[in-house]
Amino acid sequence: MNRLWQKLALNFVAVAIAVTIVALLAVNLSYESRFKSYVKERQAINNHRIIQTITNIYEVHGSWSEELTDLLPQLGVMSGVSLKVLDLDRNIVAETSSEIESMMMGENAKVAGETAVIPIVNGADRVGDVYITPLGDIYGVPGEDIRFRESINRLLLLGGGLAAIVGLLLSYFISTRMTSPLERMTEAAKKIEAGDYSERVEVTSKDEIGDLAYAFNHLAVTLERQEDLRRNLTADISHELRTPLASIRSHVEAYIDGVMEPTTENIRSIHEETMRLSRLVEDLGELARLESDKVNIVKTKIDLNEVAGKVVFNLKPLFEEKDVKIELSKVSEPLYVKADADKIYQILFNLLHNALKFTSLGGKAEVRLEKNGKNALVYIEDNGIGIDLEEHSSIFERFYRVEKSRNRSSGGAGIGLTVVKELVDIHKGKISVDSELGKGTEFKIVMPLFT
Numbered sequence: 001m002n003r004l005w006q007k008l009a010l011n012f013v014a015v016a017i018a019v020t021i022v023a024l025l026a027v028n029l030s031y032e033s034r035f036k037s038y039v040k041e042r043q044a045i046n047n048h049r050i051i052q053t054i055t056n057i058y059e060v061h062g063s064w065s066e067e068l069t070d071l072l073p074q075l076g077v078m079s080g081v082s083l084k085v086l087d088l089d090r091n092i093v094a095e096t097s098s099e100i101e102s103m104m105m106g107e108n109a110k111v112a113g114e115t116a117v118i119p120i121v122n123g124a125d126r127v128g129d130v131y132i133t134p135l136g137d138i139y140g141v142p143g144e145d146i147r148f149r150e151s152i153n154r155l156l157l158l159g160g161g162l163a164a165i166v167g168l169l170l171s172y173f174i175s176t177r178m179t180s181p182l183e184r185m186t187e188a189a190k191k192i193e194a195g196d197y198s199e200r201v202e203v204t205s206k207d208e209i210g211d212l213a214y215a216f217n218h219l220a221v222t223l224e225r226q227e228d229l230r231r232n233l234t235a236d237i238s239h240e241l242r243t244p245l246a247s248i249r250s251h252v253e254a255y256i257d258g259v260m261e262p263t264t265e266n267i268r269s270i271h272e273e274t275m276r277l278s279r280l281v282e283d284l285g286e287l288a289r290l291e292s293d294k295v296n297i298v299k300t301k302i303d304l305n306e307v308a309g310k311v312v313f314n315l316k317p318l319f320e321e322k323d324v325k326i327e328l329s330k331v332s333e334p335l336y337v338k339a340d341a342d343k344i345y346q347i348l349f350n351l352l353h354n355a356l357k358f359t360s361l362g363g364k365a366e367v368r369l370e371k372n373g374k375n376a377l378v379y380i381e382d383n384g385i386g387i388d389l390e391e392h393s394s395i396f397e398r399f400y401r402v403e404k405s406r407n408r409s410s411g412g413a414g415i416g417l418t419v420v421k422e423l424v425d426i427h428k429g430k431i432s433v434d435s436e437l438g439k440g441t442e443f444k445i446v447m448p449l450f451t
């Protein structure tokens, strides 16, 4: 019973059987109770008529007479009962005979109920008793009625059987309709497992299966992107490692071979390369740390003006070194948010450091704070090289770097903005970018104010 259609079929058949049983019970029970009362009523009328007739005969003669002996068998057969009349001394006055009964009534001559004993009264005096025993089929019901009930039962059973067969067919068709998209998804999942991330399934309905197909495709897109990122990461890391390592190696080999003198100038070049390597390793470490840090966030009431001031103050020397102007415009009142001060520092540091990296000599950058209703807004703006619109949605992705070549000199591994985005998310904030190639970039962070 591993196939869906078998399970469905089992349910359908079970329902058909249950409905048939209930219908059989309902029909037979109500039929039986109605018949019982009908039979009782009929017997009461019958008995009344019999007593009336016997009393009349007694009245006419003033005593028990031969006429009753002659008439009783006829009366019995006509009424479908066996009769016996006793006088007050318990002597049998007249009775019906079983031979005549079986001759006249055949199959229906058998006893079909309890004997009723009813007194015969003449005027005010009891003159004897009549014993009335119903004959016939069960309850004295003629066979016709019982056969009718049996035919209804047969019809119900037939209906139940037909319902079960229709249920079987239906379950087969319904389940094949339901499972064919699922089978296609299984096939697609196998292909994806084998490494073909471009596989998608067609979304053909708007029901739960359609939702599943949609979610499946979404998952496939995410996996494909992750796979691309992973590939890029490996390529990036190996490239980033290869260049400084090759440079260091060639320098060291030149010293060993005596081709080059290990002067301070030459050793400084090795130092720069090792610094690049350290930065890359640090970036990777930063990313790994972020994953574990997510659970180690200590949120307190902090003033964004203060944190922004600290970041700008600490980065100022680097900006001055590159001759890029840096400005900070605070809000006059404290801008309180519930956040981890170190993490907010890191967010602003990364964004401002990028602004510096991607702005050329003589440019300018600005950190601007604003209050808007229940939110604090932080803008980090520069008039640097900008980012193409197409890249806006990707820059927050892990290891994503715009035009790889342009960044090699700046040494980034495409991790800074990923860290920023994750940290903003942890603080229930939102970050967006507005940038135009050649004109500059503006990052906007919205965070709920402390209430």
Ligand code: ADP
Pocket: 354, 355, 358, 382, 384, 385, 386, 387, 395, 400, 401, 402, 403, 407, 411, 412, 413, 414, 415, 416, 417, 418, 440, 441
């Ligand atoms: P990286 O460590 O390489 O700087 P980030 O995640 O910080 O990586 O940034 C991703 C990419 O977004 C960078 O490669 C860069 O091209 C682009 N970028 C980020 N900030 C700016 C900015 N202020 N101006 C122009 N480009 C930017």
